[in-house]
Structures are given as C-alpha cells and as structure tokens.
Amino acid sequence: MAEQLVAIGETEGKGRGIFARKPIKAQTVIETSPVIVMSGEDRKLLDKTLLHDYIFEWQPGGAEMCCMALGLIPIYNHSYRSNCEYFMNYDDNTMYVQAVRDIKKGEELTINYNGEWNEKKKVWFDVK
Numbered sequence: 001m002a003e004q005l006v007a008i009g010e011t012e013g014k015g016r017g018i019f020a021r022k023p024i025k026a027q028t029v030i031e032t033s034p035v036i037v038m039s040g041e042d043r044k045l046l047d048k049t050l051l052h053d054y055i056f057e058w059q060p061g062g063a064e065m066c067c068m069a070l071g072l073i074p075i076y077n078h079s080y081r082s083n084c085e086y087f088m089n090y091d092d093n094t095m096y097v098q099a100v101r102d103i104k105k106g107e108e109l110t111i112n113y114n115g116e117w118n119e120k121k122k123v124w125f126d127v128k
Contacts, residue, residue: 017077024103032096033071040064060090079110
C-alpha cells in the first residue's frame with residue numbers, strides 16, 4: 001500500500017514531494033490510483049487554473065482529454081532522470097506508479113512528466 005512505502009515531505013524549491021519510507025526495489029508498484037477523466041472542453045478550463053500542473057493527458061480520447069489522478073500521484077515531482085514511471089490503465093480508469101530502479105529510504109520519488117521515465121523533452125515549466 002502506498003501509505004506504507006511512501007510519505008509526503010518538503011522538497012527544496014519544489015514544495016511537497018513523495019519520499020520513500022523504506023527501501024523500494026525496482027519494478028515495485030508503489031501506488032495505483034483511480035482517475036477522473038475529463039473532456040477537452042474541461043481541459044481548456046483547467047489549463048487556466050493551478051490544476052493545470054496536476055492533470056495528465058488521457059490519450060485514448062486524443063491528447064485534448066485529461067485526467068486527474070486521485071491519491072498521491074499528482075504530488076510526485078518531475079525529473080528528467082526519474083526513479084519511477086507512471087502508467088495509464090484506460091480500461092479501468094486508473095494510473096499506477098512503478099519504480100524503475102532500486103530506491104533508498106528517504107529518497108524522493110520522481111516521475112518524468114513527459115510520460116517515459118528517461119524522456120529528455122523539456123516540459124512546460126522548463127520551456128523558455
């Protein structure tokens with residue numbers, strides 16, 4: 001269960017983040033979360049709010065659709081060299097986060113907001 005593996009903490013310059021409460025082995029599913037799927041019209045509205053930073057593209061309906069993950073998934077910070085990756089399950093409207101390598105106790109868990117853990121494409125807040 002996510003509560004046993006991770007805890008919310010503060011990250012220098014980023015605000016809240018997710019941290020390992022104990023060592024986590026590679027390939028461990030850390031959290032599975034239901035999502036709320038929203039239309040392209042909803043996304044246009046959300047993109048004008050702070051929630052823009054916490055939603056994910058929901059691809060089966062096209063890149064214009066989005067979802068809001070419940071649970072801790074929206075709090076994972078971004079890294080281009082993340083130690084976790086997130087996956088979408090479109091059949092049951094869930095997302096899950098899985099470790100891509102061993103993670104030490106106390107280490108911050110990160111995901112790459114591009115979708116793939118090692119994708120180097122700049123995300124919206126790094127594009128100048």
